[in-house]
Amino acid sequence: MRLRIHRGTREIGGTCIELESEGARILLDLGLPLTASDLASTPLPNVDGLSTVSASLLGIVLSHGHRDHWGLVPKVNPAVPLIMGKATESIIRAAADFVPDAVALNARHYLEHRKPIQIGPFTVTPRLVDHSGFDAYAMEITSGGKRVFYSGDLRAHGRKRKLFGALISDPPRNIDLMLMEGSSLGRLSDDETFPSEEDLEETFVTRFEQTEGIALVACSAQNIDRVVTIYRAAKRAGRSLIIDAYAAEVLKATGRDSIPQPAPGWSNLAVYIPQRQRVQLKMKGIAALVDGYRGFRIWSEQLAERASRSVMLFRGWMMKDLDRANALAGARVIWSQWEGYLTEGAGATLKSECMDRGIAFESIHTSGHASPADLKRLAEAIAPNRLIPIHTFERERFPSLFKNVSLIDDGEWIEI
Ligand SMILES: [Zn+2]
Ligand SMILES: [Zn+2]
Known part of the structure; x- marks a missing residue:
């Protein structure tokens, strides 16, 4: 060979x-x-x-x-x-x-x-x-x-x-x-270690408890370990995790019912479809996907009222939806992916937008x-x-x- x-x-x-x-x-x-x-x-x-x-x-x-x-x-x-x-x-x-x-x-x-x-x-x-x-x-x-x-x-x-x-x-x-x-x-x-996902869970719990409004966590929906960490921390802090259709479909695709997903038996979980995603689902002819989230949906008009009891799996472009829904008072953005992505592109834009608007921004991540x-x-x-x-x-x-x-x-x- x-x-x-x-x-x-x-x-x-x-x-x-x-x-x-x-x-x-x-x-x-x-x-x-x-x-x-x-x-x-x-x-x-x-x-x-x-x-x-x-x-x-x-x-x-x-x-x-x-x-x-x-x-x-x-x-x-x-x-x-x-x-x-x-x-x-x-x-x-x-x-x-x-x-x-x-x-x-x-x-x-x-x-x-x-x-x-x-x-x-x-x-x-x-x-x-x-x-x-x-x-x-x-x-x-x-x-x-x-x-x-x-x-x-x-x-x-x-x-x-x-x-x-x-x-x-x-x-x-x-x-x-x-x-x-x-x-x-x-x-x-050589002698340093990375924090574990359990360490991160503790940090998230503390930070969610300290956040007055909605906690927005920017992480990859495909980093399933991290989504589980965030879900567990949200639940412990008395909050629900809000996900979009992309995250919902990825979580379902794991094929593991031990992973949080919009399915019977799961609490502290909600699905919000941002405006841009609603259009995208229609254009692709897959709007019927959302029927699978019955009982888990949360609507724009509920976001402000539920903000202080919510954590949202978030990407920068979703800021528009939260703005329109007046759901950003006391919000905090937590970057939970490689910090290298903050130097340019969407990551950099999000960070500077948070700075401009006085939205707390920090990074909680492990390799x-x-x-x-x-x-x-x-x-x-x-x-x-x-x-x-x-x-x-x-x-x-x-x-x-x-x-x-x-x-x-x-x-x-x-x-x-
Ligand atoms: Zn890899
Ligand atoms: Zn690799």
Whole structure:
């Protein structure tokens, strides 16, 4: 077996790994680079069978639903089979109705925790991991007596942290080569740790209690762990969480009734359809979606009166609706995603709008990626013969932190 990383030896984003064995090939991930301005002008990596037909390319395995891992798939010849988690497929499909230039993907096979699947000469054994993206997998790939382990994106301080503990206490054995993400290197010093989702929950409870009016939380609806954190904190603070149709559909698409959603049995939850979304649903011919939220709807004229008992999952453009409804007195905006998004675009606009209007603005967030200390625990547990950094801007730090590190280049074939 041999492999090459097309993108990711020196950057976060655009991850793509090609594996070859006995004349057959598979790809692990096919992400959009973070630097890509749009899909049309971003070329596919140089892999036979992506745009043309090649019988030796057996499929693309997607570790999870973040675009830096699947974003280039819409450009691929649709005959190439896709393999991903079932919830990943449903969430991407649900989001496609709401997110600009999004698409639905169709999986040929599903990844399931610890269930090996055979793809030609490759046996892929997925391990569900803790990550800010839902239904995310690390995976072991064996072929021709060799073993590769790919970490995907993962962390140890989220709501599914037990999975990280399980991976470390029962690691894949005899790994010849491990590809390990290093997103946190350079963002956090080696002995620092990230707050856990539980820590965040406590902070949110306090802040919701201190807020006079509506608490507006700007987070990705697809960060399911975070939505659960916010929901739990809202409930503890005696508030209801208001979501829009996009969040409602994403939460339903998880297929887990343990996740808050507009369904029987859930309290402290309401669905508000902002004006712009109402128009969008009509234009797309999917206005009937809202029938599924019966009993959970909240209307413009109720927003002001319920503001002090509400937390809203929010994006900057929803400010207009709240303004019209006179629901912004005593409001607070909480940014709950990467702070890098505040330097330009919609994030920067929202922040300056809050400043101008005297709306309190702060950030409450934790990383979707493992700290250096947790990565160390992972590398030590798996103890690969060779460890290659991926999904990192700081690969030079790997040799001082981990054993058996090799630094390679994008596009370089590595014999395993
Ligand atoms: Zn990710
Ligand atoms: Zn990623």
